[in-house]
Amino acid sequence: MTHVDGNALAGTLVDVLGFDSTDAIGECAGCRHRSELARAHAFVTAMGAIVRCEACQGVLAVVVRTPTDVHVSLSGLARVSIARRVSRAPRPPSP
Amino acid sequence: MAIINRGFGGRRGTSDPRLPPGQTLVGDWPVLTAGPTPDISTDEWSFTITTETGVQHRWDWGTLHEVGVEDVVTDIHCVTHWSRLGMPWRGVSVDRLFEDVETSCDFVMVRTHDGYTTNVPLDDLLEGQAWIATEADGEALTAEHGGPARLLVPHLYFWKSAKWVAEMRMMPTDQPGFWEQNGYHLRGDPWREERYW
Amino acid sequence: MTAGFRAAWHVGRVVSRRAETRSAVRLEIEVPTWPGNHAGSHLDIRLTAPDGYQASRSYSIASSGPATRVVLAVDEVLSGEVSPYVVHDLREGDELEVHGPLGRYFVWTPEDPDPAPVQLIAGGSGVVPLFAMADARERQPHGTDFRLLYSARTPDDVFFASELGALTKTRVDIVHTRRSPLGSPRPPGRLTQESLAELTFPAGVAPRIFVCGPTPFVETVSRWLLELGQDPARIRTERFGGSG
Numbered sequence: 001m002t003h004v005d006g007n008a009l010a011g012t013l014v015d016v017l018g019f020d021s022t023d024a025i026g027e028c029a030g031c032r033h034r035s036e037l038a039r040a041h042a043f044v045t046a047m048g049a050i051v052r053c054e055a056c057q058g059v060l061a062v063v064v065r066t067p068t069d070v071h072v073s074l075s076g077l078a079r080v081s082i083a084r085r086v087s088r089a090p091r092p093p094s095p
Numbered sequence: 096m097a098i099i100n101r102g103f104g105g106r107r108g109t110s111d112p113r114l115p116p117g118q119t120l121v122g123d124w125p126v127l128t129a130g131p132t133p134d135i136s137t138d139e140w141s142f143t144i145t146t147e148t149g150v151q152h153r154w155d156w157g158t159l160h161e162v163g164v165e166d167v168v169t170d171i172h173c174v175t176h177w178s179r180l181g182m183p184w185r186g187v188s189v190d191r192l193f194e195d196v197e198t199s200c201d202f203v204m205v206r207t208h209d210g211y212t213t214n215v216p217l218d219d220l221l222e223g224q225a226w227i228a229t230e231a232d233g234e235a236l237t238a239e240h241g242g243p244a245r246l247l248v249p250h251l252y253f254w255k256s257a258k259w260v261a262e263m264r265m266m267p268t269d270q271p272g273f274w275e276q277n278g279y280h281l282r283g284d285p286w287r288e289e290r291y292w
Numbered sequence: 293m294t295a296g297f298r299a300a301w302h303v304g305r306v307v308s309r310r311a312e313t314r315s316a317v318r319l320e321i322e323v324p325t326w327p328g329n330h331a332g333s334h335l336d337i338r339l340t341a342p343d344g345y346q347a348s349r350s351y352s353i354a355s356s357g358p359a360t361r362v363v364l365a366v367d368e369v370l371s372g373e374v375s376p377y378v379v380h381d382l383r384e385g386d387e388l389e390v391h392g393p394l395g396r397y398f399v400w401t402p403e404d405p406d407p408a409p410v411q412l413i414a415g416g417s418g419v420v421p422l423f424a425m426a427d428a429r430e431r432q433p434h435g436t437d438f439r440l441l442y443s444a445r446t447p448d449d450v451f452f453a454s455e456l457g458a459l460t461k462t463r464v465d466i467v468h469t470r471r472s473p474l475g476s477p478r479p480p481g482r483l484t485q486e487s488l489a490e491l492t493f494p495a496g497v498a499p500r501i502f503v504c505g506p507t508p509f510v511e512t513v514s515r516w517l518l519e520l521g522q523d524p525a526r527i528r529t530e531r532f533g534g535s536g
Contacts, residue, residue: 002128002507004533008350010394011336014299023396038397044533045127046175047254048277057131064278066291071278085296093324098303098389100339102381 006040009049012063013037016072021082029078030058037080051076111180113170115285118178124232125177126239133208133259137243142227143262146198154192156243159227162191167226169249171256172285183233186226186247193221200265204272205246208259212272214281215248215255217265224250227260252283252290297327297393304362306386313449316367316417317379321388323360331356331424332399332502332530335364335392339374349374352421352504352530353393354452356428362390365451367417398502398530400425402432408500408526409437411493412462413513415505416444418532422504423452426462438462441491443483443509446471465491485516495521500528507531 010022022038033055040060041052048064053076060076074080111120137156144152154162167184203220205213219225228247229236236242241258248255254274275281280289304323312318329335333356338348349372355363368379382388398421400410410429412422419442429438440462444450447468456464467487472480493499501522503510510531517527 002533004507004531005529007334007395007398007530008533010334010396011299011348011350011391014391014394020296020299020394020396022394036397038395039529043129045129047127047129047274047279050129052130059130062277064274066278068291069278073277098340098387099342100377100388101342101386103339103341103377104345 031056185230186228328358329393330399331428333395415509418505
């Protein structure tokens with residue numbers, strides 16, 4: 001297995017941030033490349049997930065799950081831009 | 096939610112009393128990939144020990160081998176719970192590389208060719224506890240496993256045995272390397288199950 | 293911007309399980325609290341062992357829309373932690389924890405105003421989210437042209453074979469890499485840049501392109517598409533890993 005991409009981190013981002021941000025635009029702190037987080041290269045192993053810039057391979061983010069915590073480093077992301085949007089409310093239970 | 100999936104046990108290896116706590120024995124050698132695999136030829140390979148005063152001791156592929164490569168048979172333990180027992184390696188003892196190094200520092204930051212770092216106390220790298228390893232399982236170390244050479248310090252969790260090792264930099268205090276900054280234990284002794292912060 | 297379905301943890305119950313290919317099963321899971329999902333999205337299945345050990349993996353959803361019935365097609369990864377259990381041990385009536393719907397980037401919605409044709413390119417089990425898109429298009433009375441190029445090893449490895457054959461709004465081309473169907477005019481062989489060019493909308497019609505499959509497939513196909521003049525801003529990719 002080599003790498004996957006940021007699509008694979010959607011569930012983790014929901015757990016950590018409360019919403020799915022794979023379509024958010026991230027800017028690489030190293031090379032300034034801007035693209036959706038879904039396009040980043042994700043190296044996911046049992047040690048954690050290392051998210052790398054698709055352009056320069058610099059580390060954008062690191063996610064480590066331990067039994068008690070989730071540690072998220074976003075120091076390789078200069079900024080993240082998230083489009084404002086409407087979410088549909090959960091459907092009411094059927095009668 | 097308390098959904099238990101009947102019959103799910105996870106991919107667990109066999110338990111063994113020779114193993115540290117929480118480890119299971121596997122028969123293969125899993126590769127954990129953190130980034131693109133560096134392509135380093137032995138022609139361009141070097142390893143450097145840099146002291147706190149900036150003095151550099153440097154070996155290339157030839158001079159490393161002149162120091163003397165020895166056989167090592169050892170157990171390795173990955174923090175992701177797999178272990179191998181009695182694994183054959185060949186490498187140059189770090190003791191030999193430190194013979195002429197003058198330092199008053201007790202800690203080392205290990206740096207690799209792809210920018211990875213891990214910190215190790217100097218005491219854990221000496222007294223026959225560490226090697227710059229060039230062969231594993233009877234073959235030259237493959238690139239995916241850290242070849243041409245990786246650090247081997249098997250009494251600590253295997254993330255400390257940095258692949259594509261390039262440099263050891265002396266430091267006066269123990270500073271966290273890459274994984275140690277991101278939730279993993281500063282020292283990583285498997286027998287004390289020092290996995291996380 | 294597409295309205296989203298908020299992701300959450302849900303408990304579902306397996307209501308149907310059957311073999312899809314030699315190595316994959318099709319599951320229908322009833323998730324009473326499911327808000328609905330867009331075509332292309334996925335969910336995470338989390339398994340918990342009796343001793344508390346947990347593992348989770350992502351699986352693309354083959355269905356879309358407001359329904360609480362979620363369809364998955366899960367291929368077994370032999371050394372995997374989760375997929376062997378899902379393929380061999382899950383039974384109808386079993387409960388399952390799922391997290392979703394997930395994925396806001398690799399989705400296609402019938403409300404999409406872009407009139408350009410849509411090109412779907414699937415490698416192996418990468419066909420699952422793309423089938424969801426073609427199926428969503430099928431239920432639309434009017435919409436844009438769709439094509440699906442699907443690379444599979446043999447006819448026995450084709451997911452949703454009968455459904456694909458019945459699609460009227462998507463032109464489906466299957467490239468078999470190891471064994472072709474009897475009487476097929478095309479001998480087996482890996483997809484090439486030439487056959488890719490032959491079987492996809494040309495750059496001139498500025499298609500929106502979705503590519504899904506194992507990482508090497510996705511990256512090779514993406515590179516070929518750029519060399520064929522496709523606009524990188526109109527190509528979306530989803531890479532599958534092998535750790536299942």
